[in-house]
Amino acid sequence: MSTFTYYILDVFTEKKYAGNQLAVFRQAGELSSDAMQKIAREVNYSETTFILSDEQINGGFDVRIFTPNEEVPFAGHPTLGTAHIIHSKIIQGKSKDIILNLKVGQIPVTFSEDGYSWMKQIQPVFGHQHDAQRLAGVIGLDFSEIDPRFPIQEVSTGLPFFIVPLKNIAALKKAKIDTGKYFDFIKHTLAKGILVFCPETHEPQNDISVRVFVDYYGVPEDPATGSGNGCLAGYLVKYRFFGKEAINVRTEQGYEIGRPSLLLLKAEQSGEYINIYVGGKSILVAQGEFI
DSSP states (O other): OOOEEEEEEEESOSSTTOSEEEEEESSOTTSOHHHHHHHHHHHOSSEEEEEOOSSOBTTBEEEEEEOSSOEESOOHHHHHHHHHHIIIIISTTSOSEEEEEETTEEEEEEEOTTSOEEEEEOOOEEEEEEOHHHHHHHTTOOGGGBOTTSOEEEEESSSEEEEEEBSSHHHHHHOOOOHHHHHHHGGGOSOOEEEEEESOOSSTTOSEEEEEEEGGGTEEEESOOHHHHHHHHHHHHHTTTTSSSEEEEEEEEOGGGTOOEEEEEEEEEETTEEEEEEEEOEEEEEEEEEO
């Protein structure tokens, strides 16, 4: 078996050892799907990505994304982190615009001079709404701690999530998945991840606090979730959470598990469409060879 160069990054953070960890494998096209899954399980981060070739195909780079349990068509921090490796290691900064060819389609990523990169997510799909009483039991909260002004709804920009509005940060901190109720609940739903949020924050410069639970994918709690926050951005615009048809907000996540993260969300209503951009920084932590 060949050796493969890999990189470890922290994504959606301003400094090392925070944000969401990501392993990126380069020139991995000869690996089988089974081998990729085994490597992702060995690494055991929320996601591991595989850049199949250093050469572009149809204007983009072919990339596959795996959780410890299965391949997924799209995920946020793997998209930004993998784009960072392509930008810095493969094309060596020759273009500020990169396209990743993912299972969900082509996702563009743009690099700005301030060190942030931005991905444009596909149009959000708003799915089924769900009963707050039942969801409260799944996430270990009292019914009264869920904000009744907004729906609990499945939303997808390539990977579906339940979006659950909470009243305050006390409820956010208290949330804890009842795994039995959780797996029973998701048996017949497209969404598997649960994103809870509130308008109170740990840090005064931020606008919103988020936690994401994804036991289905082998990750009890995710420290920074670009795909889920993209869904949230569409939700915030659709339901005018901030009273406006456009948002530009700072989202914090991961504080409850010791991996504080910062995600930047921009979204706006344009006719029947909602344009969504999720931004953040990626920091290289290590590199080596897998043998």
